Amino acid sequence: MRILRLVLRRLSLSIPCLGIILAVLFFLLQLAPGDAVDALIGQMGTSDDTLSKLLRSYYGLDGSVVGQFTGYVGRLATLDLGLSIAYGKPVIDLILERLPVTVVLMVTSMAMAFTAGCVVGVIAARYVHRWPDTIISVLGMLVYSMPSFWFGLMAIVLFAVTLGWLPAGGISDLRAGHTGIAHLLDMAKHLVMPALTLGLIFFAVYLRVMRTAMVEVMTLDFMRTARAKGLQERAVLFRHALRNALLPMVTIAGLHASSMLGGAVVVESVFSLPGLGRLAQEAVVQRDLNMLLGITVMSSVLVIAVNLVIDIIYARLDPRIDVGA
Amino acid sequence: MGALRRYASSTAAVIGLVLLLVVIAMAASAGWLFPEDPLSLAGAPLTPPFTEEGLPLGTDSVGRDIAAQIFHGARVSLLVGVVATGIAIGIGILVGAVSGYFGGAVDAALMRLTEAFQTVPSFILLLMLVVIFGSEVTTLALVIGAVSWTAPARLTRAEFLTLRSRDFVLSCRTLGMPHARIIFLEILPSALPPVIVYVSVVMALAILQESALAFLGLSDPNIASWGNLIGDGRRVLRSAWYVAALPGLAIIVTVLAISLVGQGVNDLLNPRLGRR
Numbered sequence: 001m002r003i004l005r006l007v008l009r010r011l012s013l014s015i016p017c018l019g020i021i022l023a024v025l026f027f028l029l030q031l032a033p034g035d036a037v038d039a040l041i042g043q044m045g046t047s048d049d050t051l052s053k054l055l056r057s058y059y060g061l062d063g064s065v066v067g068q069f070t071g072y073v074g075r076l077a078t079l080d081l082g083l084s085i086a087y088g089k090p091v092i093d094l095i096l097e098r099l100p101v102t103v104v105l106m107v108t109s110m111a112m113a114f115t116a117g118c119v120v121g122v123i124a125a126r127y128v129h130r131w132p133d134t135i136i137s138v139l140g141m142l143v144y145s146m147p148s149f150w151f152g153l154m155a156i157v158l159f160a161v162t163l164g165w166l167p168a169g170g171i172s173d174l175r176a177g178h179t180g181i182a183h184l185l186d187m188a189k190h191l192v193m194p195a196l197t198l199g200l201i202f203f204a205v206y207l208r209v210m211r212t213a214m215v216e217v218m219t220l221d222f223m224r225t226a227r228a229k230g231l232q233e234r235a236v237l238f239r240h241a242l243r244n245a246l247l248p249m250v251t252i253a254g255l256h257a258s259s260m261l262g263g264a265v266v267v268e269s270v271f272s273l274p275g276l277g278r279l280a281q282e283a284v285v286q287r288d289l290n291m292l293l294g295i296t297v298m299s300s301v302l303v304i305a306v307n308l309v310i311d312i313i314y315a316r317l318d319p320r321i322d323v324g325a
Numbered sequence: 326m327g328a329l330r331r332y333a334s335s336t337a338a339v340i341g342l343v344l345l346l347v348v349i350a351m352a353a354s355a356g357w358l359f360p361e362d363p364l365s366l367a368g369a370p371l372t373p374p375f376t377e378e379g380l381p382l383g384t385d386s387v388g389r390d391i392a393a394q395i396f397h398g399a400r401v402s403l404l405v406g407v408v409a410t411g412i413a414i415g416i417g418i419l420v421g422a423v424s425g426y427f428g429g430a431v432d433a434a435l436m437r438l439t440e441a442f443q444t445v446p447s448f449i450l451l452l453m454l455v456v457i458f459g460s461e462v463t464t465l466a467l468v469i470g471a472v473s474w475t476a477p478a479r480l481t482r483a484e485f486l487t488l489r490s491r492d493f494v495l496s497c498r499t500l501g502m503p504h505a506r507i508i509f510l511e512i513l514p515s516a517l518p519p520v521i522v523y524v525s526v527v528m529a530l531a532i533l534q535e536s537a538l539a540f541l542g543l544s545d546p547n548i549a550s551w552g553n554l555i556g557d558g559r560r561v562l563r564s565a566w567y568v569a570a571l572p573g574l575a576i577i578v579t580v581l582a583i584s585l586v587g588q589g590v591n592d593l594l595n596p597r598l599g600r601r
Contacts, residue, residue, distance in 0.1 A: 020441035025453075032457045145580035147533055147552075149540050150573035153559060157566045255443075262448025266537045270559075284452045284543055292453050300445050 006315055007308060014304045021300050022076060025293060026069055032289060081294035086286035091294035094279060099298075101171060101275035102264050106306075108191055109199030110260065114253060117203050118246075121210025122237060128215055136207065144204040148263055152197040152270035159193060166193055169272040190271075198267040202256055209252050213245035220244075247318055254310040258303045332589050341585020348579045352399035359393035363549035371565045385554065385568050386561045395575050397549040402532050402579055405466045409531035410524055412470025417477025418520065422508050424478070425485025436482070439475050447472040451534065455543055462545045465538065469531050477523055484516035518594040525587020529580045536576055551576050 075082070081091035124136040160168035167190050172178070178186045217223065218241055226236045265277030272278070276295060283291040332338055355363075368380050370388040375381065382391040424435040442450075454468040488494060489512065497507045538544045539552025546553065551572040558569030 016437060017441050017444055020437055021445055024441065028453065028457060141581060141584060142577070145529070145577045145584060147536055147540075147555075147573060147576050149537060150555060150569070150576065153555070153562060153569050154566075154573070157562060157570075161563050161566075258444060258446045259448070262446035262451075265448055265452070266541065269541055280449055280452055281541055281543070284456055284541075287456055289453075289456055292449075292456060296445060296449050296453055299449055303444050303446065 003312055003315060006311060010308050010311055018300065018304070022073055022297070025296060026072055029289070029293065076297060081297070082290045084288055084291040086282065086288040086291065091291050094291065095276065095294055095298050098274060098276045098279045101273055102268070102277060105191065105194055105198060105264055105268070105273065105275060106260055108195040110202065110253065112195055113199035113202035113206055114249070117206025117210055118249065121207045122214055122242065124207065124211040125214030125218065126237065140204045140207050143200055146200065148197050148201055149266045149270050151200055152193065152267060155193050155197060171273055194267050194271045194273055197270065198260065198263050201263070202260065205252065205256065206249060209248055210245060213248045214241055217241045217244045243317070247314070250310060250314050250317065254307045257306040261299050261303060328593060332593055335589050335592060337585050338589025338592070341582045341589060344578055344582035345586055348399050348582060349403065351396050352403050355396035355400055359390065359396055361393070363393040363397040364389055371561065374567055374571070382571055383567065385557050391554070391568065391571055394549040394554050395551065395572055398551040398554065398572060398575065401462060401548055401550040402535065405462065405469065405535040406528045406532045408463070408466035409470035409473060410528040412467060413473035413527050414477050414520065414524060416474035418481050418513070420474065421478040421481025422485055422513060425482040426489055426504070426508050426512065439478050442472070443475045448534065448537070451538065452543070455538065460544050462548055465535060465544060469534050473527050473531060477520055477527065480520050480523055481516060484519060485512060488512050488515055522587060522591040522594060525583050525590070529583045532576065532580055
């Protein structure tokens with residue numbers, strides 16, 4: 001019941017947010033040279049005035065700006081994202097086709113970065129201001145400065161070209177024709193490097209947050225109590241400190257959902273994964289503004305959904321959180 | 326003088342400053358050390374580094390001098406970094422100051438807008454802006470700035486919220502000072518330190534975003550930029566990995582230098598938070 005109320009409250013906040021996003025995007029589209037019909041006509045290679053008039057009224061592009069805006073919001077609300085000019089297919093179909101790969105990639109790399117960030121952050125906090133902490137901090141700084149696509153390319157050189165351990169790209173080996181569990185394993189193998197590449201920069205962020213949070217928690221009174229009552233150091237660290245230090249970690253994970261989706265564009269391109277990000281890059285190359293608009297809207301919806309899930313996790317971690325407030 | 330000495334007491338901050346000066350020197354000396362067009366042919370394609378005199382870092386897949394491209398690329402990265410950061414911080418301060426100072430409905434509206442911009446993945450929004458406005462390098466710097474203002478806005482707002490009810494602000498109001506003067510001349514100087522520290526984060530991200538766009542082939546193809554060179558090196562990755570590796574190192578050094586300097590300035594401006 002508490003969770004349900006939380007979900008409803010979050011959704012009531014997300015709808016105005018989505019409305020503003022749509023308005024900003026609509027405004028941007030007005031600045032674009034030519035509209036969807038110009039692009040369609042250009043694609044067909046003809047310049048017929050009656051045809052373009054007909055198409056404009058069909059797409060509702062001949063009315064006033066206000067009328068166009070309401071039509072545009074109405075179409076988006078019913079998930080009618082229009083036709084992709086480059087593919088000649090409905091944009092929503094293309095997006096739903098590509099979405100699973102991106103979601104799997106994001107979830108895997110977020111889980112990897114989160115876990116590794118927690119473990120390494122706890123180690124750094126345990127040895128704060130001693131040499132393990134210094135080494136970890138320097139490594140974190142280096143990782144944070146690394147462009148993900150560059151790391152991806154170097155990983156391909158090392159693990160795919162030189163060592164031959166992992167495939168260099170794609171989502172599965174089509175020639176092998178695996179089925180069932182073998183197919184899943186094959187996909188997992190293809191996902192290792194992309195997930196690592198996308199997760200790397202977030203690992204650096206989580207590591208720093210976790211270290212700070214742990215150092216902070218360890219100065220609190222209840223930690224002294226836990227030690228004083230004779231608990232082992234490991235129990236103090238994991239049962240008492242970690243659970244409290246996890247709260248800022250979860251908040252940060254929510255804040256990074258949208259930049260992770262942006263990072264997926266680059267990583268999917270490096271490893272030629274057929275995901276949403278790669279679709280976005282293709283849309284830019286083909287100047288397919290309609291598809292890009294659809295991707296932007298759907299990725300915002302995805303970010304809102306991720307944040308909703310994170311809020312639920314947060315509420316479970318910290319029972320003090322009052323959803324009504 | 327005291328501030329300088331305190332900055333110099335941190336090894337990391339000094340290393341950062343030295344690296345940053347090296348990158349600035351590279352950008353400044355590019356025209357003098359490599360006077361020819363960095364995108365003109367300089368030798369046989371795919372000459373490995375350290376094998377031919379006059380081509381210290383070898384050539385790329387077409388035969389263009391890699392060292393020249395890296396030196397000229399420093400100009401692009403620094404230009405994009407500075408311009409984009411200026412715009413992002415400018416918009417951020419304006420939005421955050423107005424929001425925090427006036428509060429109420431103005432604050433609510435501006436914060437909804439900020440949230441909306443934080444929800445849309447900024448890189449995807451960037452792609453859309455590139456399609457609409459083109460990918461000329463100054464345009465790129467402008468649009469990268471236009472998608473990076475949310476965090477500075479939130480920081481400025483938080484500072485203004487705590488400062489606006491202080492006595493000095495109330496006395497300014499009693500004197501009948503215009504709002505704009507109170508915001509920019511009275512409150513802003515006290516609100517700036519945390520925002521200044523954030524400059525390094527925005528600049529590092531802006532440089533990374535430009536290089537990512539260039540890598541995807543969506544930046545200006547007619548300039549020598551690090552991202553463009555990595556994108557080119559990707560095509561010959563299997564045979565000549567150094568083409569992609571070298572400009573990547575340049576990006577790492579630059580971003581690392583900016584982060585370290587930012588950290589040093591942070592310790593200087595917020596000494597209480599510094600050593601813990």
